[in-house]
Amino acid sequence: MQKNQAAEERNRSVFINISVVVVFVSLMLGFILYFEQGRPNLKLITLQTMADSFSSSVNNAHWQWQGEGRPAIVILSTFAPRLDDQLTLVETDKHPVFMSDAGWPKAESTAKGCEQIWNMVLNMPLEIEGFRVIAEFYDGVKLSGSNLDSRCRYRLSTGPYFEYKVFTGEVLRVQG
Numbered sequence: 171m172q173k174n175q176a177a178e179e180r181n182r183s184v185f186i187n188i189s190v191v192v193v194f195v196s197l198m199l200g201f202i203l204y205f206e207q208g209r210p211n212l213k214l215i216t217l218q219t220m221a222d223s224f225s226s227s228v229n230n231a232h233w234q235w236q237g238e239g240r241p242a243i244v245i246l247s248t249f250a251p252r253l254d255d256q257l258t259l260v261e262t263d264k265h266p267v268f269m270s271d272a273g274w275p276k277a278e279s280t281a282k283g284c285e286q287i288w289n290m291v292l293n294m295p296l297e298i299e300g301f302r303v304i305a306e307f308y309d310g311v312k313l314s315g316s317n318l319d320s321r322c323r324y325r326l327s328t329g330p331y332f333e334y335k336v337f338t339g340e341v342l343r344v345q346g
Contacts, residue, residue: 214330216298218344221332224324225341227291228275232339235273243268248293265293274339281307284322287334301326310337 227246234244248263267290270276275291277283284305288296296303303324310319318337325331333342 211330212299213301213326214344217324217326217330217332220292220298220324221341221344224288224291224332224334228334228339228341231267231269231275231291232273235269240273241269246291246293263293265290267291270337272337272339274336276336279307279309279320279336281305283307284324284334287322287336288324296324298326308333 231244231246234246235241238244243266245264246267247261248265249259250262252258252260267275268277275287277286277290282305284307285296288303288305296305303326306323306325308321308323310317310321313319319335320337321333321335321342323331323333330344332344334340335342
């Protein structure tokens with residue numbers, strides 16, 4: 171009889187220990203999932219910022235193209251505040267941008283052309299936070315039957331992307 175009681179006591183102890191471990195692991199998984207969902211998606215935020223910079227540079231090039239009498243090439247300048255005087259801007263860089271007849275940055279209608287547009291407009295490598303940005307070209311005629319829908323898509327290997335419509339200069343918001 172005592173052996174049965176001892177065995178039952180051991181079984182009850184093992185069951186309680188297993189129950190405690192299961193509850194502990196479940197709580198830990200719950201906390202991990204909760205905090206993981208609350209963390210901002212840095213890739214998405216960085217790509218949104220890059221899309222905003224891209225859009226701003228495209229529009230700057232367009233208005234400069236208008237102001238200079240619609241040349242085939244405009245020279246975009248980059249400015250930054252002077253270190254000793256934050257109110258004074260200093261030119262830090264100049265780079266050429268080839269323009270279409272409609273006044274938007276252009277290149278050949280290929281993925282390589284989309285890479286060239288990125289380089290002209292942003293003047294930086296096709297990279298965000300150490301991740302390679304993939305440039306893809308989508309032919310508007312194949313998409314919708316209209317050449318005006320041709321676009322460059324800039325995306326990370328997975329997840330978010332933004333698009334630039336090459337014939338209208340429109341930058342489409344980040345999708346993720």
